[in-house]
Amino acid sequence: MVRFWHMGRGGALRRTRIGPVFGRKELLPFLPAMLLAGVWFGIDAMLVIGVTALAVAWLTRPLAPAADSAGGDGVTGLPLRRESELLMDDLLREAERTGRHTACLVIGCDESERLERQLLPDEFETLLQLLADRLRGAVRESDRIGRLGGTRFAVMLHPTQRQDLESLIQLAARLQTGCEEPYSVKGRSLAPSVHVGFCLMRRAPVPTGAGLIAAAEGAAEEARRNGPSAIRAFSSEVQHSQRSHSALAAEVFEALEAAQIVCHFRPQLSTDTGEVSGMEAVPRWLHRERGILTEAEILPAIDSEGLRERLAELMFYQGFGALRSWQRVGLPVSTLSIGISPEVLSNPKMATRLKWELERFDIEPERLRLVLSGGAVSRFDDEVIRRNLVHCTALGCQLELAGLGTGEVPVSAIRSTGAQRVRIHASFVRNVDTDPDQQRLVAAIITMAEQIGIETLAEGVSSIGEHAMLSQLGANHVQGDAIAPPMRLEETFDWLERHTEKLAATPRIQGS
Secondary structure, X not given: OEEEEEEOXXXXXXXXXEEOHHHOHHHOOHHHHHHHHHHHHOHHHHHHHHHHHHHHHHHOOOOOOOOOOOOEOOOOOOEOHHHHHHHHHHHHHHHHHHOOEOEEEEEEEOOHHHHXXXXXXXXXXXXXXXXXXXXXXXXXXXXXXXXXXXXEEEEEOOOEOOOOHHHHHHHHHHHHHHHOOOEEEXXXXXXXXXXEEEEEHHHOOOOOHHHHHHHHHHHHHHHHHOOOOOEEXXXXXXXXXXXXXXXXXXXXXXHHHOOOEEEEEEEEEEOOOOOEEEEEEEEEEEEOOOEEEOHHHHHHHHHHOOOHHHHHHHHHHHHHHHHHHHHHOOOOOOOEEEEEOHHHHOOOOHHHHXXXXXXXXXXXXXXXXXXXXXXXXXXXXXXXXXXXXXXXXXXXXXXXXXXXXXXXXOOHHHHHHOOOEEEEOHHHHOOOOOOHHHHHHHHHHHHHHHHHOOEEEEOOOOOHHHHHHHHHHOOOEEOOOOOOOOEOHHHHHHHHHHHHHHHHHOOOOOOO
């Protein structure tokens, strides 16, 4: 039996099995013909008949599938995991030798298990073949592709002089778009959504082929949990992330989809005029057994299931809808503050999607304040997060820092993020009307903010005395239960009207 192997496009190992050529039944009719030709016409004629017989046997040979123990995938013809790791090792060695850079991307269908259950085995294999063909057509001849299992594929890039985050994001988006085009599988049209994770050579925790592929696969898994159609870059947070579990975790997905988790709105007042200067959107869970749950109870469950992006979609959708509703009836709400998490900012598409949502609701970007927590600020050196924030500010959105002075957010973050407003933490606001030490701390924060030209918002204001002292110290805005607790959208209309009437009825000093 004769076999030979060759390397196809994208690094696919192709095997051709010739078979026992000299023992094939197609040769039998030629044997007497060869003998007679030798007797009648000589050795030359016999050789001609023999060559013809071999040609017939070759053309009618059976071909085996394109892989077995030599390492190729029997469905797509691509290298499997072990061979892909060896190919990645080769690319890393070449990159180090030439001073260039390589990277690995991992692509997979978001609902791989569901697809495998719904499709017949031959239909699923056809889908895998089509996916592999799409990837082959989207990469260079020198790049390599491997199959990692299920619907996941690794794309291993040939070293180039310039391999940076921006180019990887663009490549990931291009591969994703190509793989999400509809497929025709045995007469059925399929349009699976696709997640992508990638890792640059310099970010791999282990500088080996296996290490780089594993890092990209970890980023892909993070993308899948935040899908559909998510893209993630590898970072140390992805490497060490462990999903915590809470008693509410098993219910949180259904709660989001069933609209049990909704936006509530907390008013913010100007200390100069007393007018409403904005609203903050916060999540509340209308739990059938536990009543109304706050973000302190909701967010751990959200994080345990990797649903930060889904929550952000809900908050933006309901928040922008509220802004439009207030505007239609002429109520004075100029800005909306929404907290933004590192998980949301880690999505390379975040700024683009936010721009689309703003345009869809016809909301001016200047009316949106993105509230950055300590977690987001501490990861400002992450290229994807920094890029998203730069794009958001370029749109016109305002940035607001929460947790200043608590240790979570350093003072230097004001300059590095370009924030327009800082929040005075509730722990500093508590008893500020009676505690001289609190007053000095708050005064120091306000003075620093005034010196660098940004506004302050005091949160957690729980009494009229605290409100009055904060106004006296120079805080620009206040929010808290002393102003109003978070309320449902339908409740805000009456509250805003009553507050406007109260301001109109308040006597003003002449000339003020």
